[in-house]
Amino acid sequence: AQSVTQLGSHVSVSEGALVLLRCNYSSSVPPYLFWYVQYPNQGLQLLLKYTSAATLVKGINGFEAEFKKSETSFHLTKPSAHMSDAAEYFCAVSESGGFKTIFGAGTRLFVKA
């Protein structure tokens, strides 16, 4: 069975500071990994995804994530936070070629001026 653990339900950073949102996964088969962002009362927008190609994945809005198999991690980073980055972020996992996607509990990012 697959699962996703996001460490920290809330993360607060200052504008311009590094953003680091942690995600660890569990999967018995090679996983596909995703990061999504959700703004209030909206659906999810895909930030980036890992599908067994390059382990460092670059996404939209300056975000990137690195797949580390040895650590079963897929942490999301951004060098410099912007106020508009304040949102809920979800890490998700699915089996390669599979259909079902399992979401983590989410991490709310706060950006202080």
Add this chain to the structure above:
Amino acid sequence: GAVVSQHPSRVICKSGTSVKIECRSLDFQATTMFWYRQFPKKSLMLMATSNEGSKATYEQGVEKDKFLINHASLTLSTLTVTSAHPEDSSFYICSARDSRLVASTDTQYFGPGTRLTVL
């Protein structure tokens, strides 16, 4: 890019009534759509997988007679909450997979969600 719409975006209904939520893929065909439920400040819970032309596959613990899913065309799936009660109040989100893409991309496109409030 691929766009998924949901209608209505917000609905308020009385307890005991049924509510239908539509999920449409606007510029692509989707043989598979997914329905999620999101509680306040919580993650998304997969309710069911909707397959065009066949019965939906429900996740464990989800009542199929309560949440009726119909995927009658390649661009439309509907979720009907039957005999709604206040505990059914939630944010319902659908997603769709583009049938033209190979399975390895595994990208879902999400709708904007429907806020259901049952009084």
